[in-house]
Amino acid sequence: DGKQAWVGTADKATIQRVDLRGGTPAVAQLAELEGVVVSAMARLPGGDLLVAVLPGGKLLRVDQKGKVSDFAELKDVEQIWAIVPHKGRLLVGTGPRGELWSVGSDGKDAKVVLDVDEKDLLSVITIDDAVLVGTSPKARLYRLDESGGEGKLAGQLLHEFKGDELRALALSGNTLVAAVNAFEDRSISSRVALTKQLNRSSLTGEKPEDNNTQRARADADASLWAVDLAGAGKRDVQRVEDAAWERWLEKKSQYFIDLVAVDDRGTVLAASSAGGKVYRARGRRDVAVIADVEERQITSLCNLDGGEVLATAGDGAAVYTLSSKPAAKARWVSEVLDAKQPARYGAFALRGKGKLELRARTGPGKEVDDRWSAWKPVKLG
Numbered sequence: 001d002g003k004q005a006w007v008g009t010a011d012k013a014t015i016q017r018v019d020l021r022g023g024t025p026a027v028a029q030l031a032e033l034e035g036v037v038v039s040a041m042a043r044l045p046g047g048d049l050l051v052a053v054l055p056g057g058k059l060l061r062v063d064q065k066g067k068v069s070d071f072a073e074l075k076d077v078e079q080i081w082a083i084v085p086h087k088g089r090l091l092v093g094t095g096p097r098g099e100l101w102s103v104g105s106d107g108k109d110a111k112v113v114l115d116v117d118e119k120d121l122l123s124v125i126t127i128d129d130a131v132l133v134g135t136s137p138k139a140r141l142y143r144l145d146e147s148g149g150e151g152k153l154a155g156q157l158l159h160e161f162k163g164d165e166l167r168a169l170a171l172s173g174n175t176l177v178a179a180v181n182a183f184e185d186r187s188i189s190s191r192v193a194l195t196k197q198l199n200r201s202s203l204t205g206e207k208p209e210d211n212n213t214q215r216a217r218a219d220a221d222a223s224l225w226a227v228d229l230a231g232a233g234k235r236d237v238q239r240v241e242d243a244a245w246e247r248w249l250e251k252k253s254q255y256f257i258d259l260v261a262v263d264d265r266g267t268v269l270a271a272s273s274a275g276g277k278v279y280r281a282r283g284r285r286d287v288a289v290i291a292d293v294e295e296r297q298i299t300s301l302c303n304l305d306g307g308e309v310l311a312t313a314g315d316g317a318a319v320y321t322l323s324s325k326p327a328a329k330a331r332w333v334s335e336v337l338d339a340k341q342p343a344r345y346g347a348f349a350l351r352g353k354g355k356l357e358l359r360a361r362t363g364p365g366k367e368v369d370d371r372w373s374a375w376k377p378v379k380l381g
Contacts, residue, residue, distance in 0.1 A: 005302060005310050006030065006049055007319060008038020010198050013053045015041075015062055018319055020304065025319045031066040037198065042083040042090065045105055050090065052080035054194070057094065059083075059103070072107040074099075079191055082124040086131065093133060095120035095191065100133055100144065114144050115153040120191070125169040127176070127229070130237040132158070134166025139180045141166060141240060158240045161225060168259035168270075174230035175266040176240065177248070177281070179256035184219035193220070193255070197273065197297065197314070220255035224248040224270060224281055248281045260301040262309060262324070269309060269322075271298035275335075278311060278322065291322055292332070326353075336366045350380065 005018045007027070013035040019026040035053030042050045049062040050071060057077025061069045074080070074094060082093035085105075091113075092101040100114035100121055114121075118135035125132050131144035139161040145152040163182040170177045183193065225245045229235045254274035261268050267282040269290070278291035278298050291298070295313035302310040307324035330352075339345055339362075350356045358380060363372030 005304065006041060007300075007310075007312055008041055008051065009317065010037035010314070013038050015049065015051065015066075016319075018310070020310075020321065025310075025321060027319060029066075031062050031068050033060065033068060036200070037194070040080055040083045040092075042085060050083055052083060052092075054079055054191075056080075059092070059107070061107075070107075072103050072110050074101050074103075074110060077101075079120065081120060081122045084124045084126060086126045091124050091126075091131060093121035093124045095136075098135065100124065100131075112153065113146075114142065114155045116140070116142055116155060120165075122165055122167055123169045125171060125176075127171055127237050128235070132169060132176075132237070132240070134169055134178065136165035136167075139163035139166040139182075141169075141178065143237065143240075158238075159245070161245075163223070164220075167256055170259040170261040170268045172261035172266045172268055173264040174228060174235050175226050176229055177224055177226045177259060177261070177268045178245075179259045179270055180223050180225060181220045181255040182223075183255070184221075219253065220273075221250070221252050222254055222256040222270075222272070223250045224256070224259075224268070224279075226266070226281075246284055248284050249279060249287050251279075257297065257299055258301045260303055260309060262303065262307070269301055271301050271311070273297045276313060291320065293318065293320060336363075336368065338366070348378075356380070 003021055007016045007018055013033040015030040016027050017030045033053050037054045038051060039054045040052040044050050047064055051060045051062055055078055057074040059071040061071040076097060077094045079095040080092055084091045088105060090103045092103060094101060096119040098116040098118045098121060099112045101110055102113045103110045116135060118138050118140060120136040121133045122136050123134035133142050140157060141159045142155040143158050145155050161180045163180040165181050166178055167181050168179040226248050227240055227243050227245045229237060229239050254272050256270050257273055258271040259268055270279045276293035276295045277289050280290045281287045293313050295318050296315035298311055299314045300312045304310055309322040311320045311322055350358060358378040359375040360378050361373045361375050
C-alpha cells in the first residue's frame with residue numbers, strides 16, 4: 001500500500017510485515033502458520049491477507065493484527081501456487097490435479113473452472129476479460145473458457161513451450177512475457193524443485209540438520225519468451241496462439257522463479273535461482289543484470305508505489321527495494337574469474353552514462369585473501 005508490504009517465508013511458514021517508510025525496510029513478524037512455505041498471497045477487500053501454505057489446499061485469512069482464521073478449503077488440492085483477484089472473485093492455481101478454482105471473496109462458492117491434463121497450474125494472469133494460466137510438467141499456456149457448457153473445463157490450449165514449466169507470466173503494455181524453465185531431470189516437478197530449493201527431502205516433517213547442499217540444487221535452464229498482443233491493431237489475447245514468440249533471454253544452470261512488469265513499454269524483471277540476480281529485459285537485445293545480491297536466490301518480486309520493486313531473497317533471507325532511479329554511485333564487482341595457467345585475458349566492454357572506471361586485481365585462488373593484489377585501474381581504450 002506504499003507504506004508497508006507483506007512477505008511470506010519458508011522452513012517456518014510466517015508472514016512478515018515490511019515497513020517501507022524508512023530508508024531501509026524494517027521487518028517484523030505478523031503471523032506464524034502451520035506448514036513449510038507460504039506459496040501465494042493476495043489482499044482481500046478490507047485489507048486482510050489471503051494466504052496459502054504448502055503443503056495443503058487450505059486458504060487462510062490473516063487480519064491486520066495477525067489473527068489467523070480459515071477462509072476456504074479446496075477438495076483434493078495439495079498445492080496452491082497462485083491467487084489472483086478477478087471480477088470480484090479469486091482465481092486459485094493448484095496442483096496436483098491441474099485445476100483452476102474460483103472462490104468468492106467471502107470464501108464461499110468454491111468451484112473448479114479449469115481442469116487440464118498437466119499436474120500444476122503455476123501462473124495465472126488476467127488480461128482484460130481473459131484468464132491465462134501456465135502449467136507444469138509441460139510448459140503450456142491455456143486460456144480459460146468462460147462461456148460455460150459441457151466440456152468447457154478443458155479450456156483452450158494457446159501455446160506449448162519447449163520446457164517443463166511455465167513458471168510466471170507478466171504483461172507490460174501489449175507485450176506478454178513468459179518465464180519458462182527446462183529441468184535437466186525430466187522427472188522434476190515444481191514441487192520437487194521447490195523442495196530442493198529449500199534444501200529438504202520432503203515438504204512434510206522436519207528439515208534435515210545435515211548440510212547436504214546437493215539436495216538444494218535442481219539443475220535447469222531458463223528462458224524468457226515474449227509476444228506482441230496488438231501487432232498493428234487493437235490488443236487481442238488470441239494472438240498468443242498464432243503470433244510469433246520471440247526469445248528475449250536464455251540462461252543456463254538456473255531457473256526463473258518470478259516475473260514482474262515495471263512499465264507499459266515492454267520492460268520486465270526476472271528473479272533467478274542462481275547468483276542472487278535480477279535480470280531486466282525489454283527486448284531481445286536489451287537485457288541487463290540490475291541487482292546482484294549476496295543471497296543465492298531471488299524468490300519473489302513485487303511492484304511498489306513510486307516505481308520501486310520489492311525483492312525477496314533466499315539462502316540467507318533478506319528483503320530489498322530496487323529503485324527505478326539510477327544509482328548516485330554505481331559499483332559492480334564480478335565473481336572471481338579463472339584465467340587458467342598460463343593466464344589468458346580477454347576483453348571487457350563498458351557502456352553507460354557519466355564517468356566510467358574499470359579496476360582489476362589478481363590472486364592465486366578463488367577465495368579472495370591477503371595474497372591478492374590491490375585494486376589497480378585499467379586504462380580504457
